[in-house]
Amino acid sequence: MTEQLQQQARKLLDDQEVNLIIGYGEGSARAVRAVFVRSPEETEKLILDERCTANLAVYLNKKEIRALGKPAIVARPSVQRSIVQLAVENQLANGDITVIGIDDDGTLTLFSDLDKLGEHVLAQAPLRGDSPIASSGSRSASSEASSSGEASSSPESSASTESPHSPESPHSPEMDEERVRKLSSLPMEERFAFWMSEFAECLKCYACRAACPLCYCERCTVDCNQPQWVSVPAHPLGNLEWHVMRAMHLAGRCTECGACYDACPVDIPLHLLTQKMHDNMEEAFGTSSGEKKDKPVFPLNSFRPDDKEDFFR
Amino acid sequence: MIKRAFITESSLAGLIGQLAESGRRVLGPVRSGNRVMFKEVCSMEEVDIDHIVTTVSPKEALLPRCEEIVRWKNQGKETLMADENNPAVPTVVYGLRPCDARSVEALHAVYTWDTDDGFFLSKYDTTTFITLSCRHCDEHCFCVATGGGPGDTAGSDLLLTALEDGLYLVEIVSEKGQALANEYDSFFTMAHPGVMAGSGAESGHGAAANPGGATQSGATAQSGAEAPSGTTAQSDAEARHGTTAAPSPDQIDKESYLADVEKHFDLDTLRERLEKAFDGPVWEEQSLRCLGCGACAFVCPTCSCFDIQDETYGTTGQRLRCWDTCGLGQFTIHTSGHNPRETQAQRWRQRIMHKFSYGYNRLNITGCVGCGRCSRACPADMNLAEHLIDIAGAK
Incomplete structure (x- = not known):
């Protein structure tokens, strides 16, 4: 080869x-x-x-x-x-x-x-x-020798012990799908707690953005500060805003390569968000990204005067 | 000379528990999945021992990723300043590595350079570092080349080195370390406990419970132990030190317990080369695959740059100091739109130059401790040691 x-x-x-x-x-x-x-x-x-x-x-x-x-x-x-x-x-x-x-x-x-x-x-x-x-991620767990990957007992991670935070670094499409399925089945409060505990680790290094082929904007919304749309500090609100924004901007566009997760230095499974968004988009609009069609459809980018929703008209 | 003592595994656990109970904030490495982060802990059971270095450095104890430095309130046309809510909490950081401890000196040099930074110093003054020396390293470690080492005492208050099963050599490095050792002297012992059971549990409790532990004689400790497994540990120790008597702390050959970290490059040669490398092609070559994120800087123990953000909520607001990095394109962008560091090659050069040349010339300190976190975290496999070897070895 x-x-x-x-x-x-x-x-x-x-x-x-x-x-x-x-x-x-x-x-x-x-x-x-x-x-x-x-x-x-x-x-x-x-x-x-x-x-x-x-x-x-x-x-x-x-x-x-x-x-x-x-x-x-x-x-x-x-x-x-x-x-x-x-x-x-x-x-x-x-x-x-x-x-x-x-x-x-x-x-x-x-x-x-x-x-x-x-x-x-x-x-x-x-x-x-x-x-x-694709089943083995490029990131090796070399620094953690032969770690047991045991979930810790700290309160911060209690959500992740029962929810789908995988102990292994390399992720596979099957594993990811299973994790999305598990997460989706949790009550909203638990899901939110899971994500807030994951986002708490976010350093705002923007490695997820830098590693994503589809995050190609010359000026990202977080870099626009006149006015400052999105809170920049790596505090709970700033981190939540960043990850929600990132997922929304990739909705229906993400091709699910997992590069964002592989790039994350603190192992936040943020690719599951875009994966879930993709499922939602496919369900609602029947579209799939990374596929060339005669007429590409961008449900979240398009405007039609005859749209059935009237709240943005 | 640095004073030495011993502490058993269980006494150490007892010490950590008591420190937490004393009202101090105790930070230790805690594992969750693949990441090991410094978290507030109450007991040793929460602490992870199975890692080379933590995912993110312990610098957050002194320099949080974001911290309040001013707050205000608008009243009519007036703006009332209020005291910021950013108190220094007495803290013990346990389980950092010698490279991490060394980085504290680098941070201190920056934050006391021309102005004493109160936010940093108040935390620095109230934080005690109990460091664990390294028995293992991996291919990313290069502390020796940057002037440190797996048993380096610089920046630590206490340095612990794991000896035989369940026993640690304690080096009391600083006054803060001495104060802590004095306050909790019952946990430390000057005499080799000699026979340690595999877990060290029984003898450890003995030492912890004995208020005269610091003066306990080796003979007493030995006679108190009966476990057969302990006899093996004792003969191991004897074999290592070539003596039948239990060694005193000063007789311990610390080096023999440490990881073997090779010296990857010569720091002086690197600095000389960097002086002439500013306009060289090396920066572009090395940085082509760099994605331009901040992962390297944000896991780094010595990166000290920050950004100021004002956040307002109706009539109140706060000013925050947040981590920032020269690796991001926006770091140097001017209001005019001009960016003096337009390309990633220029930003990569800045990163290396600041750590190994400018910083040294100004502060006489190397802004890198060779922990290798940047190389482990990099999504594009920018291996810092490899690049430094390239530069130091270039003609």
């Missing part, structure tokens, strides 16, 4: 079809990291294995990466979905990038036409039940 990828990458650079390859390379302590390959010789750095789960699509809108020229990007299914969503939202156009698609079965397909990629994504498995590869 790796060899085929390296060959393909080398060819793209040799033919000068692209200026760089955004892919995975060996990182520190058994982790993998993003690498930016700019010469055919460097393609040896590229790797492809079960650890390659980080969503590289986040780099496509980074100013510093864009300055390097046209990229080709190694795209596992979750990355493909993000790219399609970015295209739907007019953040990527045909010709901007080349996609080196790597499907769950290891099949490598090149896409320069993003509509074709959209069709490819639609033909694949639905949003969840992603890949065997």
